[in-house]
Amino acid sequence: MTAHKDAVRRRIEERRARLIALSRSIHAEPELSFEEYRSADKVIEHLSEAGFAVEKGVGGLDTAFSATLGSGDLVVGICAEYDALPEIGHACGHNVIAASAVGAALGLAAVADDLGIRVKVVGTPAEEHGGGKVLLLERGVFDDVTVSMMVHPAQEDSHPAAFRSQxxxxxxxxxxxxxxxxxxxxxxxxxxxxxxxxxxxxxxxxxxxxxxxxxxxxxxxxxxxxxxxxxxxxxxxxxxxxxxxxxxxxxxxxxxxxxxxxxxxxxxxxxxxxTEPDYAELWQDPALADLFAANLTATGRDVPDSQHRLTGGSTDMGNVSQVVPSIHPAIAVIGAQHAPHTRGFAQDTGTPAADDAVIDGALAMAWTAVDAAADGTLREDLAVRRRSGLTDPAAATTR
Structure with missing residues (x-):
């Protein structure tokens, strides 16, 4: 396990400068829901160069894509968001989400064959308005995904189990x-x-x-x-x-x-x-949540326990989480003084602190996937719950 995590870290560190450049480039050219052509292409370019098989326009959405690598039976779905908000740009930090997703995928690519993982990055447009994930879920894009994950920038780090959405x-x-x-x-x-x-x-x-x-x-x-x-x-x-x-x-x-x-x-x-699909409430998978919290702590961050509640907002990842065991934790843009969806936070998501969130988020997600793949009991439990649709946290046990 340590060797696999070290391999993941090395791969992500090798790509650090390019991952940060990707985040900054998306940040500099904000695009609205279903219009994220340049942003999607930027993400696809990185994945294609790394050997991922890319399919554009999945689910009938022009700015959606899937990118896969590996042939294992544990399919780790990593969601990349890249739409911005009207008038105030990347005030929700989707540039960080997209670059972190690419980083996690590239890190996992280094160990996918050893661990029996198939990495699948799903480019999910229109999270702010339009419900891109809802449409992709309904149209079968997540049908083969065993677990799904992403990170979301915020003013503070959170244990995934403590992060709720409406x-x-x-x-x-x-x-x-x-x-x-x-x-x-x-x-x-x-x-x-x-x-x-x-x-x-x-x-x-x-x-x-x-x-x-x-x-x-x-x-x-x-x-x-x-x-x-x-x-x-x-x-x-x-x-x-x-x-x-x-x-x-x-x-x-x-x-x-x-x-x-x-x-x-x-x-x-x-x-x-x-005016758009309904978004369901978010269900954080308890086992994956505990693993992620430990792995984010291992990057050097001070992660509160699951009793420290962080709530608010809505996400179409909620719909995915009610079908696929999922996590959607918050990762801090350390030092940010502004709340998301403000002009101030749009500035925060283009800073060195946001660059750190890209790398730490990628590491924590990839390491969480490594832990899940290496634990045979958890791996089987996740697969069973995915097949049966038992993703409600009340139906799962924390390991």
Whole structure:
């Protein structure tokens, strides 16, 4: 085991400068969901040069890919994200995620044959909005994957078991009324903006009665065109979050009642439709989580125990984790003073501290895969749970 881990470290250290350059290059050219053509090509270039067999456009998504090496029965799926946020670039650090994924894959390539591993990097577009992993999961791209992993930059390191994310449902509500001249004949109009206002007030009052584990967010995408025209159409984008799907479903029903109140009060008609796939809550595999925490500590980081909770946000990795034993830990951009999804964190993810996160994340993931492959009992347990779909942490035991 030590020899295998040393081989992994040497391979990653040999590629250190290029991995950091990859992260910086993706950071410098942010691309939005489903438009990450340059970013995907940059990742593919590194994997192709290392001998990985690359298939572009998997799952019918232009900016998705799979890259495989090795022929073992333990298929280690490493997810690479590379989409950015509108206006603020890589404020979620997906450049770090992509480069860490490449680093882990290159490290594992050095020992894959010895350990009976097949390494599979899955390029997963549109995590921020669009649910790339959900679509790839539905279209069979993860069917052969035994375990799945990735790391996500944050302000602090975490034990994977302590890092939770929420399920989220995103949808748009459209109100349709009747236009009229706002001065000459306001009584003939049916005001779609009134429906929107009533709904927003209803949602605001609902927020007083929901638990601290839930979130509701919305904004008005369309709200009228001129002051002297009664608005015929308004569109509201909304999202509802909770830590359990059942709780999410119940909350969404209450939110929809708020929107229906707007239609009833104004006389408008109302339609709603999803804007992207629902994201499930994240399930961290206990055995892989403990291994990762130990391996991240071995890189020299101070990793809190599993009681130190780090929560918030949503990820389409949640959907993968409910089918494939998975980990999705946070790795610190040490010294970062800004929260993710801010302009400040976008700057943080292009610093030497982010470069360190790339390398340490790659090492910890690769070493975790080595540990899982070398432990025959755990290896079989993971395979059985993958086949049976028992990925809920309550169904697994911590080793």
């Amino acid at each position: 399920a989220v449902s995103r949808f748009a509500v459209t109100y349709t009324g009747r236009p009229s001249h706002a001065a000459a004949a306001p009584h003939l109009g049916v005001n779609a903006a009134d429906a929107m206002v009533v709904a927003q007030v209803a949602v605001a009052t609902l927020r007083q009665q929901i638990t601290a584990n839930c979130r509701i967010g919305l904004f008005v995408r369309e709200g009228g065109t001129a002051t002297n025209i009664i608005p015929e159409r308004t569109v509201v984008d909304c999202e509802v979050r909770a830590f359990e799907l059942a709780e999410l479903t119940a909350l969404k029903e209450r939110v929809m009642a708020c929107f229906q109140a707007g239609a009833l009060a104004s006389g408008c008609t109302m339609d709603s439709a999803p």
